[in-house]
Amino acid sequence: MKSDKNRNDADESTIQEIRRLKNELGKAFPRYAVFIVAFNNADDVVSVLKRIPEAIYDLLEEVYVFDDFSQDDTFITTRRYVADALLQKISVYQNPRKYGYGGNQKLGYEYALAKKYDHVILLQGDGKYAPECLPDFILATLKNDAHIVIGSRFLPDGREAFRKMPLLKYIAIRLLNAYQNFLLRGKLSDYHCGYRLYSTSFLKKAQFNLNTNDYHFDTEIILQAHSVGERIRETPVPVYSSKEISRIRGFEYAFHVMLSVLDYRLHRIGITSKRKYTPILPVIYTLKDFPYSxxxxxxxxxxxxxxxxxxxxxxxxxxxxxxxxxxxxxxxxxxxxxxxxxxxxxxxxxxxxxxxxxxxxxxxxxxxxxxxxxxxxxxxxxxxxxxxxxxxxxxxxxxxxxxxxxxxxxxxxxxxxxxxxxxxxxxxxxxxxxxxxxxxxxxxxxxxxxxxxxxxxxxxxxxxxxxxxxxxxxxxxxxxxxxxxxxxxxxxxxxxxxxxxxxxxxxMIKLPARYRDPHPHLHQPAP
The missing domain is CATH 3.40.50.150 (Vaccinia Virus protein VP39)
Structure with a gap:
């Protein structure tokens, strides 16, 4: 699958601004990594790697690919390409068994935490999101101090999404976004884009290992961000043209998303209790500054x-x-x-x-x-x-x-x-x-x-x-x-x-005289 944005579209001014900020920050410049999830994407992963702008490699610590035990040649093909091209900052790993979309992400975020990276950018190995947009995610953390950045296919006005997405998919995503914004009191335009940046400071607080291994992992981790009060930024990304997943799979995904958001809302108001939505941080008890408290x-x-x-x-x-x-x-x-x-x-x-x-x-x-x-x-x-x-x-x-x-x-x-x-x-x-x-x-x-x-x-x-x-x-x-x-x-x-x-x-001896014991020596404790 190919995005409409090609390698030559990488914004040079964005990269130059990042370099300027890097010079200003010096050793305080954050450590960034790109995490590519792959499953049965033998041809697509190599294409994604080729399209990462060369100019940002010196801004990244690592690009790492986690192949989720693909049944095709994804792992072998990707490893061969990296070895032949002598790409030093790219690592390729294969899981010992299939963990699922969410399970693969869990491993990748644990990897980022172990490596002590400051930010990790999630990129899909099937090529449906543009690697050329990577600088936009990095700049959002430097300019806006963002801890979570999500790509949005509906910014700035949603016209491109309407024009290029299958109508049923467009309507379904719009309805899910409205549902999530209503229950979360949010204003995001695209909860379902798989192109994201997370800070490791957020990942340390989120119990993401308790999340599902299925596709609605992306929904649950955003709910965890909501639970710790992280502010989420969005950055525009191009809309891709892709083969549609089966309608049954799409309805199943929508059902799990709706159920997860409702479950979280019930957790927030105290009707249910979900450990995964309890952040790993000291509990701060709020001042009850209202009548009858x-x-x-x-x-x-x-x-x-x-x-x-x-x-x-x-x-x-x-x-x-x-x-x-x-x-x-x-x-x-x-x-x-x-x-x-x-x-x-x-x-x-x-x-x-x-x-x-x-x-x-x-x-x-x-x-x-x-x-x-x-x-x-x-x-x-x-x-x-x-x-x-x-x-x-x-x-x-x-x-x-x-x-x-x-x-x-x-x-x-x-x-x-x-x-x-x-x-x-x-x-x-x-x-x-x-x-x-x-x-x-x-x-x-x-x-x-x-x-x-x-x-x-x-x-x-x-x-x-x-x-x-x-x-x-x-x-x-x-x-x-x-x-x-x-x-x-x-x-x-x-x-x-x-x-x-x-x-x-x-x-007792301070009592008025009329109440004093007339024989206090009889009751005094022995020395």
Whole structure:
């Protein structure tokens, strides 16, 4: 298959601009590689290699071909061509068995990671995309700091695609693009082009090895890019004329694409949980800055000017808001805390599972345990240690999810207990609480309960579209009222304010005289 763009069409001005940027960057210039996937393309792969512009070879670290155990002479023919032409930067490999389109890509990206390349450009071995466009992909990373670049056959206006594509294929791709943009709230013109660039920094975060080995691998890896918030750039590529795959195969591909996107969307809103869409990076817990949220209730209960201890402060988002009330805020967490100086007055790096007293005095008016106790193996031990840093009239404010929410009762009834990357079934949660079990924990560790509140399902975090903000806020307010009516069934989180019960002897002697023991020497502990 031949693209309409030939070797002489490589844009010399683009290559010159890349060279200029390379001179500016010096040793910081990224390391690029071209990855060619091949299967039964004995003649086409050699043609693709010949059409790679000679002028960009010194900009590339390697061009590597992975033959997916072809049944023809693809591997032998390509190896012979490379050897005869004395092409030093081209490597040719053959898989020991057929892994499939997606499986072959997995091997190629692992190869790029092992070689420590910065960017890898995926090029099809059947010649249906123009190698002459390689400089455009490279320039997009240098000019726009793009981590993912996809070729688009519909840019700038889609006329060429309409003219050259079979009508059924054109309509199908357009409909799939519209479907994906609707569910992903995106604006891409071509999700299905197999001409792409990925940065290895993105590949390190994406669990692409969990993806399918079939053709919709390309869809799943874009969904993984969406899950980590990578911005995707597009660059125009020529439309090729090709033999059509069977209609049955085309319908099968479209079905899998639609199913994958829907599955991802359900994962995002918490109905299902898919490990492959959970990125390999630290989970950042979002500040819940909307009415009836746990963070709003915590902020309302902290008085201006107090000394506050935020245990498990994370990125300091909540602490920063508390400081704006004129409070002196100390944070404590397992992280290094290097980036928290602007949000906190003082930070302590501490393992909250340590069975030792916190390295603090009894100096705090308020201690916050915001969504942290469920992450700890020894939550009761931490509650005991918190008692020793609260002032006499100090307050503990604690929030935790409700495992008895109606949805999870229903799921357990159907035999499902699936962990997720966030929410009540967060995979880092090691304890689960109901309202009664949280009350019991607090009472058994020496606290009086002063106030209880609940939160509803955080609809503003689920419905993020600015156009639907009104709907998110309406549902948020309505559901909060429902949760107040029946907390144990409908509350998403519980927020409890408590004070410590004084049982220590040194506190007893501070009581007014009429309450003092007339014979204190009978009860003093032996020296």
């Amino acid at each position: 746990s963070h709003q209730f915590i902020l309302q209960n902290v008085k201006p000017g107090q000394r506050v201890l935020d245990i498990g402060c994370g990125d300091g988002s909540l602490a920063h808001r508390i400081r704006q009330k004129g409070c002196h805020v100390t944070g404590i967490d397992l992280l290094s805390g290097e980036d928290l100086n602007y949000t906190l007055d003082h930070y302590i790096t501490w393992n909250l599972e340590e069975p030792r007293d916190l390295p603090l005095r009894r100096e705090f008016d308020c201690v916050i345990l915001g969504d942290i106790i469920e992450h700890l193996i020894d939550g009761i031990g931490l509650l005991m240690r918190v008692r020793k840093v609260l002032k006499e009239n100090g307050r503990l404010i604690i929030s935790t999810p409700n495992i008895a929410l109606w949805y999870y009762r229903l799921m357990v009834g159907f035999g499902r207990f699936t962990y997720k990357d966030k929410g009540i079934m967060d995979q880092t949660h090691v304890h689960f609480y109901t309202l009664q079990s949280l009350r019991d924990h607090l009472k058994s560790t020496g606290y009086n309960l002063l106030a209880e509140n609940v939160t509803g399902i955080p609809f503003p975090l689920v419905i993020k579209s600015p156009r639907l903000k009104w709907l998110a806020m309406t549902l948020n307010a309505a559901y909060y009222r429902l949760a107040r009516l029946w907390p144990k069934m409908f509350a998403y989180q519980f927020v409890i304010t408590a004070e410590i019960v004084r049982l220590e002897w040194d506190e």
